[in-house]
Amino acid sequence: MPFYHIWTIGCQMNKADSQRIASYLEKIGYQASPKAEEAEIIVLNSCVVRQSAEDRVINKLGSLKSLKRRQNPILALTGCLVDSRVDDLRRRLPQVDLFFKPQAFFELCRFLEERGLALERLDSGLVPPSPRPSAFVPIIQGCNKFCTYCIVPYRRGRERSRPLEEIICEVEELASRGVREVTLLGQNVDSYGHDLPEKPDLAAILGELSRVDGLARIRFLTSHPKDMGQRLLEAMAQLEKVCEHLSIPIQAGDDDILRAMRRGYTVAQYRQLIERIRSAIPDIALSTDVIVGFPGEREEQFQRSYDLLGELRFDTVHVACYSPRPGTIASRRLTDDVPYEEKVRRREMIEHLQEGIVTEINAQLLGSTVEVLVENRKNEKWWGRTRTDKLVFFEDEADRLGQLVKVRIEKTSPWSLQGKVE
Ligand code: SF4
Numbered sequence: 001m002p003f004y005h006i007w008t009i010g011c012q013m014n015k016a017d018s019q020r021i022a023s024y025l026e027k028i029g030y031q032a033s034p035k036a037e038e039a040e041i042i043v044l045n046s047c048v049v050r051q052s053a054e055d056r057v058i059n060k061l062g063s064l065k066s067l068k069r070r071q072n073p074i075l076a077l078t079g080c081l082v083d084s085r086v087d088d089l090r091r092r093l094p095q096v097d098l099f100f101k102p103q104a105f106f107e108l109c110r111f112l113e114e115r116g117l118a119l120e121r122l123d124s125g126l127v128p129p130s131p132r133p134s135a136f137v138p139i140i141q142g143c144n145k146f147c148t149y150c151i152v153p154y155r156r157g158r159e160r161s162r163p164l165e166e167i168i169c170e171v172e173e174l175a176s177r178g179v180r181e182v183t184l185l186g187q188n189v190d191s192y193g194h195d196l197p198e199k200p201d202l203a204a205i206l207g208e209l210s211r212v213d214g215l216a217r218i219r220f221l222t223s224h225p226k227d228m229g230q231r232l233l234e235a236m237a238q239l240e241k242v243c244e245h246l247s248i249p250i251q252a253g254d255d256d257i258l259r260a261m262r263r264g265y266t267v268a269q270y271r272q273l274i275e276r277i278r279s280a281i282p283d284i285a286l287s288t289d290v291i292v293g294f295p296g297e298r299e300e301q302f303q304r305s306y307d308l309l310g311e312l313r314f315d316t317v318h319v320a321c322y323s324p325r326p327g328t329i330a331s332r333r334l335t336d337d338v339p340y341e342e343k344v345r346r347r348e349m350i351e352h353l354q355e356g357i358v359t360e361i362n363a364q365l366l367g368s369t370v371e372v373l374v375e376n377r378k379n380e381k382w383w384g385r386t387r388t389d390k391l392v393f394f395e396d397e398a399d400r401l402g403q404l405v406k407v408r409i410e411k412t413s414p415w416s417l418q419g420k421v422e
Pocket of ligand 1: 145
C-alpha cells in the first residue's frame with residue numbers, strides 16, 4: 001500500500017482537519033507514514049496565527065523542495081496560510097501541487113481522483129480514523145468576533161455551525177468504533193447554532209451527546225467570555241459526561257488593552273464570570289490564553305495582567321508574545337511598539353508565575369484518586385488524562401488502552417502527575 005504523510009501545526013481545529021484528511025486518504029487506499037521521504041502524497045496543514053508559525057511552514061516547504069525534485073510526491077498545502085490569494089501563493093511556492101482552504105477537503109478528493117490517484121472508491125463520510133480513544137469533532141467553523149489582533153476571521157471566514165444531527169451521527173459512529181471521549185471544537189463554541197434554523201446551542205449538543213452509548217466523556221473548546229451563558233454552565237453542572245474543564249481566554253488584565261483588542265468584556269465582567277463558573281462547578285480546572293506586548297501595553301498594564309493571573313489561579317496559561325498579522329485591524333492601525341526582548345521578559349514572568357501556581361494546584365492532588373482515560377503508552381508507562389485535563393502516567397502490565405482507570409496520585413509536578421492503579 002502506498003504511503004501518505006501529514007504535517008500539522010497550529011490549533012486543535014487543524015489537528016481535527018488533519019484527522020479527516022487522514023481518514024479520506026486511508027479510505028482511498030493509502031497508509032500513514034511518519035516519514036515524508038517514503039510518501040507519495042504529502043499534506044502540510046499550516047498555521048499563521050503567529051509569525052513564528054508561518055515561518056515554520058515556509059521553512060518546511062523549503063526543506064521539501066529537493067524531495068519534490070528527486071521523487072516528485074504530490075505536495076498539498078492547506079490550513080490558514082491558504083487564503084483567497086492563491087495565485088500569489090502559487091508564484092511563491094511552485095513546489096506545491098495543490099492549495100486548498102481549511103475544510104475544503106473536496107478539492108483534495110477531486111485533485112486525486114482526476115489524476116487517477118484515488119486507488120479505492122470513497123463510499124462513506126469522513127469520520128476520522130480513531131487509533132486513540134479520544135477524538136476531535138468540529139462543531140462550528142470560523143469566527144465573527146474580529147478581535148483586532150486575530151487573523152482567524154480572515155482565514156477561516158464567518159461562523160458556520162454544523163447541523164446538530166450531523167454531529168450526533170458522527171459521535172455515535174466514533175463511539176461505536178471505541179472512542180470514549182470527544183472534544184467539540186470551534187474558535188468560539190459558545191456561539192454554536194445561532195446560524196441554524198432551529199437555533200440549537202452548545203448546551204443542547206451536550207444534552208444529546210450525553211445519551212450516546214459507550215461515550216464516557218465530553219469536552220469542548222474554545223469558549224468566549226462574552227458568549228458563555230448560564231444555560232451552558234447548568235448543563236455542565238448537571239450532565240455527568242461533561243468534563244470539569246474549560247478553556248476561556250482572557251487575553252489581557254487591563255480594560256484599555258481589552259478595549260483595544262475589541263474583546264467585548266471588562267476585567268470585572270471576566271472576574272464575575274470566573275466566580276459564576278466556579279460556584280456552578282466547584283472542582284473545575286480552567287485554562288486561559290494571554291497576549292503580552294500588545295501595541296501600547298505599558299508596564300503597569302502588563303502588571304495588571306500579571307496580578308490578575310495571580311489572583312484567578314488558572315490550571316493552565318498559554319502566553320504568547322504579540323506579533324502583528326497582516327490584514328488585521330491591529331496591524332493596520334496600531335504600532336507594534338513593545339520591543340521583542342520586553343515581550344519575552346513579560347512572557348517569561350508569566351510563565352514563571354504560572355509554574356508556581358500550577359505546582360501548588362497539582363500538589364493538592366497528592367494522595368487522591370483520579371479517573372484516567374488511558375490514551376497511549378510511552379517509555380513503559382501508560383498515560384492518559386483526568387477529567388480536568390491533567391496528564392497522568394502510571395505503570396501496569398495489563399493492557400489499559402482506552403480504559404477508564406482509577407489511579408492514586410503519588411507524585412506531582414507542574415506538568416504531569418504519576419501514580420498507581422487502585
Ligand atoms: S474570538 Fe477573537 S481571538 Fe478568538 S478566533 Fe475569534 S477573532 Fe480570533
